[in-house]
Amino acid sequence: MQADNSAGLYVHIPFCLSKCRYCDFNSYPVSDFREVISYYTDTLLEELRIKAKDIPVKTVFIGGGTPTVLPEVELDKILTGLSKFAKIIENAEFSVEANPGTLTLNKLKMMRKAGVNRLSIGMQSTDDKVLKLFGRPHDYKKFLESYKMVRDAGFTNVNIDLIFGAPGQKLSGIKKDLERTVNLFPEHISIYNLILEEGTPLCVDVKKGVLSPLSENLEADMYYFIKDYLEKAGYKHYEISNFAKHGKECEHNKIYWKNEDYLGVGAGASGKIGLNRTENIEDVKQYIVLIKDIKNDILRNQKISRETEISETVFLSLRMLEGLNLTTFKERFGKDFFILFEKQYNKLLDLKLLKEENGSVKLTRTGLFLSNEVFVEFV
């Protein structure tokens, strides 16, 4: 449990220019939804009005999909609505996900004015061949233009998203990506090992043998190369896939990893308040139609047990390199971590996947890329 009733706020925009070949997010090509966008944003604000009433919002994250694919009026509507219906506390971190090729100077200005102070841009790769394989609707040059535009508009806290482990990729390719990324001086870098999500075109190609996946050995080598490279470049590795300059860690995402409260609005958005986990219906049109029955139909409510909350807190906290603070754990759950998990901890200590350091339990270096082996012990 946390001390106050403040929460993070996630706003989902389920539209993109086009669908990337690896992506299984709840997002759809915007061209198929032109006529419903304004209904969608209305619905979203209605949901926000009902849900966010008395809750102080300490971080905002507008994500997707691609929020910046929205027409300017719609983006404006959301930003205005947010300031009206949500009690955003002063100096709150306010992030928006932005994709290359969807930004305009106007949109950027609008966001700055509305208090957006952090932008996250999906670059994924600096290699046009990889971008093509990923089905991204932009090339590296286009990304650079967008990035410059963001900086010119005055954003001083920018994240770049990258993916490593594309079929055919070599260590040298990753090295190039890193060099170029670091030279852009982003405050934050998220770099994910490619997940072949069931049913995505990329995954289908791999299953059919059209593409061959990288060996796990190479992926592990890449991962540790990335870690060492970015740390040397002055980034702090603070979560399995996230690196940040000093003081620039993403506060909103840390809410998830500390298993604290957050609200979610929009199609498919999830929220958690106390032991209540909610998940909105994913289908955009149904979401719009069903908003009237907000209490019933658009929510899949799940009351989790105390044990589940504990186990989720453990595996989420361990994602962060600072780990799980033993004192905080005891204060929150009234129980001693080592008493609860003595057997599991000893086994993982023995396997050199987990360690204790400065009053916290943490993944070891080897444990990072084998973290599921650790987490399964706690679910």
Place this chain on the structure above:
Amino acid sequence: MDNSKLRNFCIIAHIDHGKSTLADRLLEATGAISSRDMKEQFLDKMELERERGITIKAKAVRLNYHSKDGQDYVFNLIDTPGHVDFTYEVSKSLFACEGALLIVDASQGVEAQTIANFHLAKDAGLRVIPVINKIDLQGAEPEKVLLQLEELGLNSDEAILASAKEGIGTDLILEAIVKLVPPPRGHADKPLKALIFDSLYDVYKGVVVFFRIFDGSINSGVKALMMRANSTFEVTEVGVFTPTMKQIEKLSTGEVGYFIANIKNVSDIKVGDTITDALNPIKNPLPGYKEIKSMVFCGFYPINPNEYNLLKDALEKLKLNDSSLMFEPESSRALGFGFRCGFLGLLHMEIIQERLEREYNINMIATSPNVRYKVITNAGKEVEIDNPANLPPAGEIKEVMEPYIMMSIITPPEFMSNIMDLCKSKRGEYVENQFVTTSRVQIHYEMPMSEVVFDFFDILKSVSKGYASMDYEYIDFREADLVKLDIMVATEIVDALSIIVHRDKAYYKGKELALRLKEIIPRQMFEVAIQAAIGSKIIARESIAALRKNVIAKCYGGDITRKRKLLEKQKEGKKRMKQIGRVEIPQEAFLAVLKIQ
């Protein structure tokens, strides 16, 4: 109840010839099941039977039939399984019957279990009525089948042409049962004499005993004495199968039904035992059933050692429902405490394993199956070995003997040479060939049982395009050049993986086994060596590289529930693995040897 209006019969055949489907028609025609409640192979109720489309357990049903002669009859029908591994179910059922419907698929003709089951029925003194089924099929050749039946010594004039699928011939079959199957003999006023032919453990009712009365009658209140077990119970309920259990007041001479008593100890009930009235007992029990010999053995071990008693309890309860299952406690260095179990074949083993897991919720490991060996030691002692790990050290062994079987294969002549090649490659010794009919040859080979019980049937099917069928029986033990092949995982011998093989095949098997295990055992946090050895000589070596990646790269607010489920699934997988030393070994590893040809 008037004996002369009773007919007890079973349906026997080779596998898949349509016994259970015919039973459906009989159930329908006699109104036991309304067509609304009917589903295909109604009596195959067990989940495993439905999934696999085969009958595993024999099942009794009582039917009321109004005959064309104007009289009402009561039928007791027993549907039996066709697979070789369940022949014991057939023999048990025969003793409760006076007649048998021998079903033959009109397109397949007489096959190995047609002959085997026919002889069983004849030897038990049953009146056999041939039914040629599936005449609706394109490839049906009823005339040919009629000839084959005659050559077996059956009266082809009595054969009924039928299609169980389309309901053709059902009326004729019902009338033939009335006319040809003799009513049971026996006297209602004599003391109770009844045979236990099956039993089961029901969660609500406890032990349910299935029996056939030869003399006397039984009703609740009777003090029933189990003659061989020498235990007495007061009967609390008697009833019949309609096919659901239905309580009735009394069962009399010739009838088939069940009783329930307050039976605490499942071992008090033995299939084949004779029931009599403790207050008015008969002198001599019925001969009962022949002791059955297990053909295949393997170890069952709970993955979680705390479930040992659960497993024991489950085995005892399952044995009530399957008296051909044998088990005794044993222990393994690698797996701890478990049971050595004996089965009639590999399918039987598989079914028991699945039933334990499904019906009793036990996670367990089955070790690689083997036959029983005989060892003569240098000291002149003879020991039977049903667990390879117990083979004495090579230095103490004078001679190892393995069981042989007489194999009988029935096939169209064009596959003869394929089949003979197969038998030869399995160390078979040719005995004879004979034509059963012009289109069917019966081939006899003497073969080591160990070469037969595993994959022989599958290969036979593939070299004969599915046409050949087989049957076998144990003959004797013969000396052979056999060695123990040990498997070491991370330098430790895993006793539960040891197998006994012919020396000529040891090298190949060792290599293959190591390779299989490399595929099956998941990567661990460290490199794991897998070695195959005969004595101290390493004959094969593989290594499993260390695991380096198992990660969820992305985990944000919307992912948490899904990712937790993913982790839970991984954990479920781990629960099905046995930790041996530092290595986690999945269940399939212990059966890897079966995948080697």
